[in-house]
Amino acid sequence: MIIKSSEFIISAVGRDQYPSDDRVEVAFVGRSNVGKSSIINSITNRRHLAKVSQTPGKTRLINFFLINNEFYLVDLPGYGYAKVSKVEKASWGKTVETYLTDREPLKRVVLLVDCRHKPTGDDVIMHDWIKHYGYDVVVVATKSDKLSNNDLKKSEKIIKETLKLKPEDKFVFFSSLNKKGKDTLIDTVFGDLLDENITVDE
Template sequence: MKIMNAEFIISAVEPHQYPSDALPEIALAGRSNVGKSSLINKLILRKNLARTSSQPGKTQQLNYYRVNEALYFVDFPGYGYAKVSKTEREAWGKMIERYLQNRDELKLVLLIIDIRHDPSKDDILMYQWLKHYDIPLCIVCTKADKIPRSKWDKHKKAVRTTLGADARDLFVLFSSDTGMGREELWNILAESAEIAKEEPQVRPES
């Protein structure tokens, strides 16, 4: 994917704050510190558009990033961080549930898992929720460079088994450090969002 432009648009909480230009949206879900921001930055070849944080749980809204005037990445709050209060977790859950159930522009959810660890209870619940509501998803296992290649298949099987994943689910091994999986994932995103991979439709300036 040739990146022509990418920009942060808004941190949204309520539906009236969502962009109204009807571009396709790709959501990113995963636990805190799983590498969602790093994944976005590697996909768009920018070092710090999506800000990584040393403080897990810092993202508290739906962060919208527009790419090539063709699609949005929607970065969800990371779940599973113990220091976030129960009230905050419940509020985030309602915000995410409202978005997932009602957002017509949503084309795909990237369920992001650290390949070094088995999926958490929250990962399993998110997977089951997406399946229950028939929301398209792709399992993206980050930090693949952190384990030997000889162990990839073992860890992939553990992720699939723990999630109870369907064999037909899209599955990508990814590394934000090496760029592994970037092209494969962009092919999936472009197909899901129905955009051209190499010649994005860039809107003329008004």
């Protein structure tokens, strides 16, 4: 698949602001500083499409980007930033849970984890949350340029074991710096997105 066009549509706080045109959606989520904005900018070939927050953990908006005038890439707020208060963490949870609950256009969630570290407890909870709501999930290990090929194999083993991924679960490495894994990432995440066979578990 080739991403030919991408445009920012809206930053939403609640359901009343979500797009209502029933285009398919794929959401990206991950810890603050995992490189989510960089990945979105990289795969869309837009340097400033997704803005990097100057204050990690503070953003509570859900950003919708229209891709190829066909479907939405949804940027969910980052989680796990140590310096946010319990109130802010609760706000994040409510924002994301509201979006994930019965969101019919949402067909897939991309969970980003840092390949240099074992997935955190928050990562495990987020993965379980996505599974609980019945969405197809792709795990993307970011910053792969930081590790050797041997260390990447070790990282893959640790990530898959920690998140309890099954052999059929989708997993890819990616580096926003050198773009390694870009085509695989795009094809894995978006290749069959408009295929009617993608369904959300009831």
